[in-house]
Amino acid sequence: MAEEPLLRLVDVAKRFKGARRGAPPVQALDGISLTLDPGRSLGLVGPDAGGKTTLMRILAGLVEADRGSVEVMGRPVAELDRNQVGYMPQGGALYGELTVRQNLELYARLRGVEPEDNPDRMATLYRATGLADFRDRPANRLSGGMRQKLALACAVVAAPPLMLLDEPSVGVDPVSRREIWDLAQELAGPHSAIVWTTSILDDASRCDDLILLHQGRILYEGAPSGLAKVAADRTFAAPLPSEGRREALQDLLERAEVVSASMSGRSLRAICRSASPPPGRTWLPAEPNAEDGFSALLDDGRPLPPSVLAEAFPPRTADRDRPAIAALQLTKRYGAFTAAQDITFTVFPGEIFGLLGPNGAGKSTTFRMLCGLVTPSGGLGTVAGRELTRAAVGARAALGYMPQKFSLYGDLSVIANLRFVAGTYGLKGAGARAAVDRVVAALDLEPFTAHMAGLLPLGIKQRLALGAAVLHTPPVLFLDEPTSGVDPLVRREFWHHINAIAARGTAVLVTTHFMDEAENCDRLLLINRSQAIASGTPDDLKRAVLGNPDPTLEQAFVTLIEAQARSESAAA
Amino acid sequence: MIARDPFARRRAAAIRAKEWAQVWLDPSTFGLVVLMPLILMILFGNAVSLDVRHSRLGVVDRDHSQASRELVGILRNNESFAVVEGPSLGALERGLVDGTLRGVAVIPEGFGESLLREQTQDLQLITDGAQVNTATFLTGHLRDAVRAWVAARAGEGGVAAPAVLEVVARYTYNPGLQSRFMLVPGAIGIVMAMIGSLLTALIMAREYERGTMEGLLSTPIAIPSLVLSKLLPYYVLGLASTGICVAVAVLGYGLPFRGSLLALFLIASAFLAAVLGQGLLISAGTKNQFVSTQFALLSGFLPSLLLSGFLFEIDSMPRAIQWLTYIVPARYLIPPLQSVFLVGDVWSLFLPNIVVLLGFGAFFFLRVTRAIKRTIA
Numbered sequence: 027m028a029e030e031p032l033l034r035l036v037d038v039a040k041r042f043k044g045a046r047r048g049a050p051p052v053q054a055l056d057g058i059s060l061t062l063d064p065g066r067s068l069g070l071v072g073p074d075a076g077g078k079t080t081l082m083r084i085l086a087g088l089v090e091a092d093r094g095s096v097e098v099m100g101r102p103v104a105e106l107d108r109n110q111v112g113y114m115p116q117g118g119a120l121y122g123e124l125t126v127r128q129n130l131e132l133y134a135r136l137r138g139v140e141p142e143d144n145p146d147r148m149a150t151l152y153r154a155t156g157l158a159d160f161r162d163r164p165a166n167r168l169s170g171g172m173r174q175k176l177a178l179a180c181a182v183v184a185a186p187p188l189m190l191l192d193e194p195s196v197g198v199d200p201v202s203r204r205e206i207w208d209l210a211q212e213l214a215g216p217h218s219a220i221v222w223t224t225s226i227l228d229d230a231s232r233c234d235d236l237i238l239l240h241q242g243r244i245l246y247e248g249a250p251s252g253l254a255k256v257a258a259d260r261t262f263a264a265p266l267p268s269e270g271r272r273e274a275l276q277d278l279l280e281r282a283e284v285v286s287a288s289m290s291g292r293s294l295r296a297i298c299r300s301a302s303p304p305p306g307r308t309w310l311p312a313e314p315n316a317e318d319g320f321s322a323l324l325d326d327g328r329p330l331p332p333s334v335l336a337e338a339f340p341p342r343t344a345d346r347d348r349p350a351i352a353a354l355q356l357t358k359r360y361g362a363f364t365a366a367q368d369i370t371f372t373v374f375p376g377e378i379f380g381l382l383g384p385n386g387a388g389k390s391t392t393f394r395m396l397c398g399l400v401t402p403s404g405g406l407g408t409v410a411g412r413e414l415t416r417a418a419v420g421a422r423a424a425l426g427y428m429p430q431k432f433s434l435y436g437d438l439s440v441i442a443n444l445r446f447v448a449g450t451y452g453l454k455g456a457g458a459r460a461a462v463d464r465v466v467a468a469l470d471l472e473p474f475t476a477h478m479a480g481l482l483p484l485g486i487k488q489r490l491a492l493g494a495a496v497l498h499t500p501p502v503l504f505l506d507e508p509t510s511g512v513d514p515l516v517r518r519e520f521w522h523h524i525n526a527i528a529a530r531g532t533a534v535l536v537t538t539h540f541m542d543e544a545e546n547c548d549r550l551l552l553i554n555r556s557q558a559i560a561s562g563t564p565d566d567l568k569r570a571v572l573g574n575p576d577p578t579l580e581q582a583f584v585t586l587i588e589a590q591a592r593s594e595s596a597a598a
Numbered sequence: 599m600i601a602r603d604p605f606a607r608r609r610a611a612a613i614r615a616k617e618w619a620q621v622w623l624d625p626s627t628f629g630l631v632v633l634m635p636l637i638l639m640i641l642f643g644n645a646v647s648l649d650v651r652h653s654r655l656g657v658v659d660r661d662h663s664q665a666s667r668e669l670v671g672i673l674r675n676n677e678s679f680a681v682v683e684g685p686s687l688g689a690l691e692r693g694l695v696d697g698t699l700r701g702v703a704v705i706p707e708g709f710g711e712s713l714l715r716e717q718t719q720d721l722q723l724i725t726d727g728a729q730v731n732t733a734t735f736l737t738g739h740l741r742d743a744v745r746a747w748v749a750a751r752a753g754e755g756g757v758a759a760p761a762v763l764e765v766v767a768r769y770t771y772n773p774g775l776q777s778r779f780m781l782v783p784g785a786i787g788i789v790m791a792m793i794g795s796l797l798t799a800l801i802m803a804r805e806y807e808r809g810t811m812e813g814l815l816s817t818p819i820a821i822p823s824l825v826l827s828k829l830l831p832y833y834v835l836g837l838a839s840t841g842i843c844v845a846v847a848v849l850g851y852g853l854p855f856r857g858s859l860l861a862l863f864l865i866a867s868a869f870l871a872a873v874l875g876q877g878l879l880i881s882a883g884t885k886n887q888f889v890s891t892q893f894a895l896l897s898g899f900l901p902s903l904l905l906s907g908f909l910f911e912i913d914s915m916p917r918a919i920q921w922l923t924y925i926v927p928a929r930y931l932i933p934p935l936q937s938v939f940l941v942g943d944v945w946s947l948f949l950p951n952i953v954v955l956l957g958f959g960a961f962f963f964l965r966v967t968r969a970i971k972r973t974i975a
Contacts, residue, residue: 086816110817119813121616123623128616135612136817143903180813437886 030100032188032219033062033085038094039242040080049476054080058094058241062219062235063116064187066392069230069250070223072085072108072239073324073513074485078223079116079241082192085221086113098188109138112186116193116484118321119175122166126157126176127163133180151179152492156205169386171202175209178355186597191222193484193569195229197430197510199384200537201587207232225485225513226540227253227317235252236316238323245323250316257314257322260285260300264295268565272378272525278304279522286321286518289545291576297321317514324515333526334468338461339499342375342531348411350375350502350533351396355405358391365391367556368405371549372499375501378524380547382583387558389537390430396535397427409502423451426500430507430537432487436480440471440490443479444497450467451498465493468523484511492520496527505536509543521546541580613827617801621831630796635789635936637840639846642785653736655679656690656702663710665751670705672747678739687724694726701725701736708770713748716727719781782851783935784908786843787928788899790866793839794873795880795898796891797832802881802970803890822967829874834871861948862922865934868955872927873898875962882969902928930954 038058041051055077062068070078081224096103099110108462109493120129132143141148152158155175160168165176172195174194182189191210195203207229210220224230238246238253246253266289267274278287278296283295283304288375295319296304305308320418351373358365366388373379381389394400396407398414407413408422434443444465448458466472469489471582474482479490491507505524521543528534538544545564552560552567560567564579571577571585621627657673659666674681682699684690693699704722712719723740725733805811814824844862847853877894884890904910905919906928910918923929930951937944 083812088812088815111729111816113807113813113816115808115812115816119810121620121810122808124616124619130617132612132616132815133817135605136814136819137609138607138818140608181816 031061031063031582033060033221034059036095038081038084038090038091038096040084040091053242055084055091055239056501058242060244060247061238064217064219066235067220067222067233069236070221070239071225071227071230071236071320071513072245074225074516075483075487075513076239076301077242078239079192079483082113082197082221082223085188086111086190086312087114102146105579109184110186111188111190112137112182112184113190113195114177114181114192116196118173118180119324119523120173120177120180121404123164125162125164127161129176130180130183132250134183137184137186139184140346147183147185148406148499149411151183151213154209155179155483167320169384170200171206171385174198174202174206178206178209182210182213182218185218187215187218189214189218191219191220193223193225194509195224195226197539200267200541200583201384203229203539209365225511227315227320227514231316234379240324246319253316253319254314254451255319257297257318259311260298260322261295261312261314261318262298262303262309263290263295263312264293264309265304266294268322271528274547276522276525276529279330279518280332283326284329286318286515287543288518290542291578292565297331299325299327305470308456317349320514321518330522331592335496335523336526336530338464339496339530339532342501346375346531348375349373349408350377350410351379351535352408353392353396353405354407355408356392356395356402357404358388358395358400364556365584366553368397369553369558370405370502371551371558371561373533373535374534375533376528376531377549378528378536379440380544380550381537381553382541382550383536383537383545383553384587387553389553390506392553393504393535395535397425397504398422402578406561423498424500425502425504426498427504428491428495428506428508429499430510432479432491434479434490434494436478440479440482441475443465443490444494447494453498461499463498466495469493484515501532501570503532503534504521505534507537507539509538509540517543533550541578541583544579552583554587554590554592560586605818606820606823609817609825611821611822613814613824614830616827617831621835624911626837627797630793631835632842634793635842636846638789638792639782639785639843639850642788643782643846643851651962652680653732653739654693654698655681655736655740656693656699656703657681657683658685658690658704659683660689661705661709664709665713666705668751669744669747671707673703673740676739676743678743681926684811690964694724697726700917701740702733703740713751737818778851779853779906779917779940780936782853784906784932786840787869787906787932787935788902788908789843789930790836790840790869791873791902791928792895792899794832794870795877798829798874798877798932799881799886799890799894801828801832802878802966803885803887806885807887821970822963825963825966825970827880831879832874833870835866836874837866838852840866840870853939855939856942858943861934861945862938864952865931865938865955867947868952868959869931871959872955872962875966876927878966879962879969882966883902894941894971905929906932908932923961927955927958935960951965 036059038055040055041053054086058081070081074080080089084091085098100104111320134141139147157176158242165173168176178191181191189210194210195206198206207573214220222233224417229584233250234255236248236250237244263283271289274294275287275289278284278294281304283299285299287294287296295312298304327348349372353371356369357367360587369392371379381392383389391400395402396409396414401415404566441462444462447459448461453461457588466475469492471489474486479487482490488508488511495503509520512520527545537548544550547564549563550561550567551558560570567582568577568579571581574581655673657670659670670683673679687702687704690699690702694702702724705720706722709719721744723737725736727733805814848855876898880893880897881890884893905923905926912923934951935947937947
C-alpha cells in the first residue's frame, strides 16, 4: 500500500522584514520542497541561522509561509489538526517553577490525554524519561538532560503521528544525548514520523534521512551516509604528535588546502579541498563521517585566518609557573545535597583545562564558585591569585566569563550589548570601539548588529556571548559550554580562537559536552555525581578504556562514568 | 468547532489549574492581591482627605473685651480649629510662613463695643493663598462659627435676632459631610483599577518572554478559550482584593453599606472585566513584562486617579478632557460604588454603568484574541 506522505512541502519560502528600518529583509527559507513518510525520521541540520527553526514553526502551524504549499497529513497546514502534531520548541516551553508532574499533566490535558484515564501512558512517560522519582521537583531544578527529556515527553504525550523536535539534545552530555534519542523512539507511535533539528551531526546521523539547510535552501538531501561521502577521498588522518598537539591543529586549520581539521583519538584528521593530503606528516586516507561531509559541503573556499580575537590579547609570559586558577577542595552543599565535593585542580597561564561530566554533575557549580558567584561551603578557589568571593569588584576584571545560559540583554541590540559590556569593563572611547569592532568582525556578527539579542538564533547568541567575554582581553577565561547549539564549522572557529588565546598566555577553563573538543584541552577533570572521578591529559583518560588500542575520548567518558556507577551500586 | 470538541473543557481546566499553581507559587501575587489593597486603602483613607479638622489657626485678640474673649473660647472649642493665640500679628506671621499655621484671625480693637451697638464689624482672616482649598475651607468654617456664635448671643440676650433669611443645609447621605465617605469608594475604584490591570499585565508577557507561548500555541487549545481560562483565576483574585477593600471601608472607616452584596458583586465583576481585559491586551501587545507593567500603571492607575471624578470633578474639567473621561472605566465604577455604600441599590444608575463596563470588557477581550495570533513570528 502506498501510504500518504505525512508531510509534503512544495517550493516553500519565507522572508522576514529587516531588524531595522532600511535593513534588507531576511530570506529565512527559499524554495524548500520535501516529503516525509510515516515511520521515518528526518534530521534537519545546517549552520546557525540557516532556517531550521523557521521550517519547524511552519510545520507546526506557527509561522505562515509566504509562498508554496505546506501539507500535513494530506491537508493544508492552515487546517492543521494540532492533536496530530507534537511540537517541542527550542528550550522546551516548560514552566520552571511548576513541578515535573504539573508540567507533564498540563501538556497531557492540552493534548487531549487525561492523565486519570490514561495511567499506562503516564506510567510509560515517567519510566522512559527516568523522571518517576522527580515528579514533585520544579522543572528549573532538573539537570539539563532531564529537562530536555521532560520537554520531549510534554511534546509527545499523545504519541502523535508527527513529532517535531527543535534541538532536543542541545546542551546535553553524550550519555544523555543517546538516551534522548532512544526516548524519542520509544515514545513515538507505531507510525510516527520524527523531524529532529540539531547542530550535532552525530545525532542527525541516527536519522533515516538528512536535510542540510543553508541560507534557507536545501544543500543536501538524502541518507546520512551520503553526506559523509561528500568528503570521501578528501579526508585524511595522521598520528597526533605527543607534544604541541594544539599548535599542529592550529597550523593545519590555517592552511589554504584544508577545509577543517580536528583531533580524534590518537590522530589528527583533516578534510582537504582536494584529493591530496596537506604536506608534512604521514597522512593516510580516513573514513569520513557526516560532520566531515557537512564541513566539506559548506566550505567557503577561504582558509581560516589567524585569530583576530587572540591578536588583541597581550602576550603574557610572566609568572607562567604560578597557577592562574586554583581550586582547593572546593565543596558546595545545598542543605543535604552536595553539589560539588572536594574539587581540586590548578590551571596555569597558557593552559586549557577542561571540566567534563554529565549534566548536573557539578561542573557549573564549581565554575560559579571560582567566579565568585556562589560562596563555597568549604575549600578555597582563587583566580589570578585572588579569592573572587571576597575580592573587590575590580578583581573581576581579570576574568572573562561566558555563562552557560544566555545572560546578556535580550531587548538590546547586539551592538548595544557589546558596548555595554565594554563599558562595564572600563573600556572607553576609541578603545571600546576598537574592541567591539574586533569582536564583531572576528565572530561574523556584522549581519546581526542591529538585531535584538533575545531573538537571535541559538548559535549566534553563543557567538555574541563569547565576544562579550573576551572584549577586555582578560588573563583568565571561563567558558561554560561555549559551543552548545553552535554548528560544526563555527565550533571549529570557536576553538581556533580559544587555542590562539591560550597561546598568548591566557588560562582557559572550559566545560563541554563534545568529546572531540575536549581533545583540545591540555588537561581534563571528569566530574560525576559531585565528585572528581578522573583527571589528567586526554591520553591519561583514554587509558581507562581497556582492550581498545585507539579509543576516542567519548568512549573513555562513557567507560569512566559507568565504572563509577557500578562501584557505587556495588558499595550500596 | 470548539463546542464539538470534547476536550475543549478539559484544556480550559488544565490552563486554569496551571494559572492557579503559578499564582500559588508566586509570593508577589499575595502582595499584589492582599497587601497592596490594604496599604492603598490606608493611604487613601487617611492621607487623602478633603476635610479641615483641627486646622492650626492663629488668633490675635487686639480687643481684650468680654466678647472677644468669648469668641476666642468658642473657636478653641470648635473641632475645626486648633487655636494658637499670639500677642500680635507679627508674632504669628512666622507660623504662617513656615506652614505651621493655616491662617491667622485678627480680632480688631473695638470689636466688643461695636457688637454691643449691633454694628457690623469685620474680622480679619489671613490665610495661605498657596493652599487654596485649605484657605477656602478655613474661611467657610470661621464664618460659620462666628455666625453661630452671634446668633446664639442674640438669643441669650433675650433679643431675637431678626431672622431675615435662614438657610438650613441638610446633607443627605453624608450627614457628617465627611469627605472620606466620598473618597473611600473612589479609592476602592483606584485600587481595583491598579490591581486589575497589573495582575493581568504580566501574565501574557510572561508566556512570551519565557518561550512557553510557543508551546501553548502548538497545542490544540483555541485562543478565546486560552484567554478566558487565563483570565478567570485573576478575576477571582480581583474580587478578593475588592472584598478586602470593602471590608476596610466598612470596618476600618465606618462607611455605611446601604446597598446589596449582589449589586456590589455585579458592579465589581463588570469593572474587573474591563480592567483585566485592559491589562491582558497590554500584556499580549507588548510581549514584555517590564514594558507591560509600566504601561499598565500609566493607562490603568493614572487615568483612574485623575479622570474618574475621584479627586477632580469632571464637570469642572475643560470640555475636551471631559470627553476623554468617557474612555476611563473607573468613571463608570465610582458613582455606582458610592451609591452602594451611601445610598443603596439604585438600579437605574447601576445598569447603564454595568453595561458600559461589560462593553469595555468585551472590546478588550476581542482585541486580545486578535492580538494573540496563532503564528508567533
